[in-house]
Amino acid sequence: MTEPNSTATTPISSARRLAPFYYAATSALFFAASSAPTPLYRLYQQAFAFSPILITVIFAVYAFALLASLLIVGSISDHLGRRPVIFASILLNMVAMVLFLMARGPDWLIAARIVQGLATGAAASSIGAALVDLDPIKGSITNSLAPLTGMAIGALGTSFLVQFAPAPTLLVYIVTLVLLILQAVLLWLVPETTHRRSGLIASLKPEVAVPQQARRTLLALTPINVAVWALAGFYLSLVPSLVSTTTGSTAPLVGGSVVAALTISGATGVFLLREKSTAMIMKFGIPSMTLGILTVIAGMHVAEVSILGLGTLIAGAGLGATFLGTVRSIMPLVKPDERAGLLSAYYIQSYLAFSLPAILAGFLSKALGFAEAADIYAAAILLLFGWGVLALRTGREKPLSIS
Structure with a gap:
């Protein structure tokens, strides 16, 4: 009597089991596409004859667009459903790939990166929500790992194509476009994870607020958070050029591997430390970044890629x-209905740190050279770390025990 019923529900059950893998892969693809241009910047620079400053501007407009998308449409999938927003994001990212394919100058690249940033911001929020809908614990871990893994795949995969395949500035985007089409088709085979609800127009108004109980902690952590995102921005914009200029290595795969090493080791750090206490995580993170940056600078000055790569891994x-x-230090301090506003404030701080210092590094690279710019950039990051640790240790309300 129950056998037909059971058989009928099997496809739905199977689709739901496969949904987390689909959403994780789609998230990774968006972030792989976002890092794919990084190894191509030197080729674009040679083809279109522009300075390191414009490289960082092309990188930064993506971050600005992504931030705007997160703030304005970050909650839209709560009202329209996850799948329609993800589908629209995929279509928008396809438009970005077409713009890259048609690029005839830096203005095309800027337009493509803006569209890509808008698509990635909308996708990140809706895919992230879908993963948490399916499994709050595993979904949160996947949301931390998929972007970093995707960026590593994008940087490494593009570098491989640049070194070994013809027409890399076309092939990279053709491959990505095909994968996006596949993701768009597969999307309708996985179940919707939420129900539509009213309030769509109100959700488009950005909610930015730092509740009183989180202000001291966020303020104390600001120098550290700025340093973290500034380092990531530097790697994703200028490091391939830095590696080539300072070590003499012209192999695109080398620069791409260094960028990928940062995100792969970042994802590994998140995964291995996910069950540790916040204080222990910070006690590992800050010294490791400090040691790693010093090792990177040493590798740069002795023109040794292996030392530079080791420092990047650390x-x-x-x-x-x-x-x-x-994130763990600030989010538990507020009530559930206050988290959206706090997260928006965190996004603003983080993505400004991700983009603006990189633009400054572009100016420094043009004026002084890549090595000198990297020295100044590293010194600034280390000073921010010192400031942050001092703030955490001397604050009247110690959010963390760092000593």
Whole structure:
């Protein structure tokens, strides 16, 4: 009597079991696409004859667009459903790939990055919510790992194509476009994870607020958080050029591997430390980033890629840990209905740190050279770490025990 019923529900059950893998893969694809241009910047620079400053501007407009998308449409999937927003994001990212394919100058690249940032912001929020809908615990872990893993795949995969395949500035985006089409088709095979609700127009108004009980902690952590995101921004914009200029290595795969090392080790750090206490995570993260940055600078000055790569792995593990520790330090301090406003404030701080210092590094690179710019950038990050640790140790309300 129950057998037909059971058989009928099997496809739905199977689709629901496969849904987390689909959403994780889609998230990774969006962030892989976002890091794919990084190894191509030198090729674009040679083809279109622009300075390191414009490289960082092309990178930064993506971050600004992503931030705007997160703030304005970050909650839209709560009202329209996850799948329609993800589908629209995929279509928008396809438009970005077409703009990259048609690029005839830096203005095309800027337009493509803006569209890509808007698509990625909308996708990140809706996919992240879908993963948490399916499994709050595993979904949160996946939301931390998928973007970092995707960025590593994008940087490494593009570098491989640049070194070994023809027409890399076209092939990269053709491959990504095909994968996006596949994701768009598969999306309708996985179940919707939420119900539509009213309040769509009201959700478009950004909610930015730092509740009183979280202000001291966020203020104390600000120098550390800025340092973390500034390092990530530097890697994703200028490090391939830095590696080539300072070590003499012209192999694109080398620069891409260094960028990928940062995100891979970051994802590994998040995964391995996910069950540790916040204080322990921060005690690991900050010293690791400090040691890693110093090792990277040493490798740069002795023109040794292996030392530079080792330093990147150490810094990346620290970056992942410090990112995890920062979020864990502030989010539990507020009520559930206050988290959206606090998260928006955190996003604003983080993405401004991700983009603005990188633009400054572009100016420094043009004026002084890549090595000198990297020295100044590293010194600034280390000073921010010192300031942050001092703030945490001397604050009247110690959010963390760092000593």
